[in-house]
Amino acid sequence: MLKYFYLLILFILLSECRLHSQTNWNFDDNGNWDASAKWSKGVPAAGISTTINKNVKVTLNTTGNCGLLTINNSGAVLDLSSNTINISGNINLNRASNIFCNKSNVILNGPYLQTITVNDGSTLTFYDLTINNVAGIKLNNNIRVVHKLTILNGEFDVFNSAITFANGVEITCTGGTITASSTKGVVNFEGVVDLVYNTTNSISTGKELPYDNTSLRNLTLNHRVLLLFLNSDITINGNLIFNAGNLNLNEHHITLCPSCSITGETNSNKIYGKGTVSTIRNLDKPDSVNAGNLGIAITSHADLGKTIIIRGHEAQTGTNFTGIKRYYKIIPSNNKELNAILGFYFFESELNNQAKDKLSFFYSTNEGTDWSFMETKSRNLGNNYFRTSELSELSRITMGNYKEIPVPLPLLSFEGIYEEGKISLYWATAPAENGDNILVERSINGRSFNAFNSVNKKCTKNRSEKFSLADDNPPKNSVVYYRLKQSSENGSFKTSDAIAARSNNFSSELIVSPPEHNGDELEVKVKNTGNLIVFVEITNVFNSVYYSQIYATEKNEFTKLNVKLINLNKGEMYFLKVSNGKDNVVKIFVY
8 A cells, every 4th residue: 555655646746747847828818928827837937848828929028937938829929028038948839829029038048958940830030049058959940030149058050940140130159159960051141240259168160150151240259269260251341350369260261341450469369370361442652551450551652553452371482481471462453663662560479480580571473483582671570560672563472581591602712721820711712693791600510600700802793702711719629610601681691511620730631632524524633641541422512412432542642533423413513522531621613
């Protein structure tokens, strides 16, 4: 008997729970939501399943709360009347029933996945719709939002349905996004949209920026995790506003309308990544015009007309430079005799390991295939703002450092001789182009060189020159290495191979005569007073080896060596290196 008693108690409790969960609207007449007498169990509360079964109009005259919301009768209406309703369960509209949202806010805040179902296939229209459900929301029918969609938590899954945003809708994503788990899910935009990201979570734009060109009024970033990725090209008709966070272009493009600007962009809150951002402006004799605040200020006495300005963030590279992670492409309607000056802004995080104080301008007229150096008019290192010299036309432009690629310094001879406590350096340049002053560098290990003196006399075009310089304080009793470097204003340089000299009276055990051509062989005489074996090598200026061989020599006598010349290029400079294991001699020759 006790067993049956417990079963009876359990049945009563379950029945009571069922009755409590089926709070119904019982009367045929119209009435307000807070009219307790018209509900079978009183005014619905949070989590209570609520069903409107009669063909009536229920008016929400206060803030409402419920769990499951079902409207069954054809013609039955829930009029939200500019109030807020919190729904923690599904929304089911049956038999042509409806919800009039007016200027209300519907908040979906259930603990489990919530669905919106309209069985007659009509579109349910929301004024303000707020999603605050970490388990997510799924659409089973089409809906339309006319004022604001706020996603506080969770994914808003369009699924097989469509969501349509009216012109001027504001979409605010704080802790979630719109997605479509089915390929049939559609997001429609009837006009421009204000899109705001305000979150502490890492997010990637989903269907609120679908895979077509979305038109936005404003795009505002107010998140601090620094991870916002575009999933489509977008057009911005208002402003791109950075309050906090970065925007990764993710291989997409942002178009700024002719009156649109970027505001609040900083080193830690900015556009970055593979992709571009552009605008079109009419530039009539522009005076430091930074169109769209893209970071390139244009000055010209000419009328450029309609001008396309594109900014990208991929490092440009050429044969003689590496660029920072910012470049511009400027396409004016009039691109002749502009005498234009460009002011180039950049951020520290875009330097791409380039030395800021050594940045130079480079421009390309063939989409980055070839690059040319361009002189810098002024530098403001503190504000990361550099200005170019005058340009007759505009094209692609970036900034970067020259690569340390040495060009051979044309020398006829270069040697160092120890004399009375100092090392005297002697060299002769071959006929070549004009050159700047020659810098002499010194090393004690043959690898790390430091400048210690220079020769102010410049090389003269098409004429050989002889030079000399004394190292009055060389390191004592050691081998000292020297090389020559000739720099240009644009940062490039020509350099010689290094020579070695002893800083004492010990005479070299290896003497090498100047090499002479004899067909495809190089004749060289070697006198070796120490080791009778010498190692001979031919390299180019990049230290690529073209020949290497071991020879036996006569002691204290000159031995003639025939060195094969294989795969050398006519007119280029090469180095003949001879070593006996103790001394090294380098001779320069042109093939």
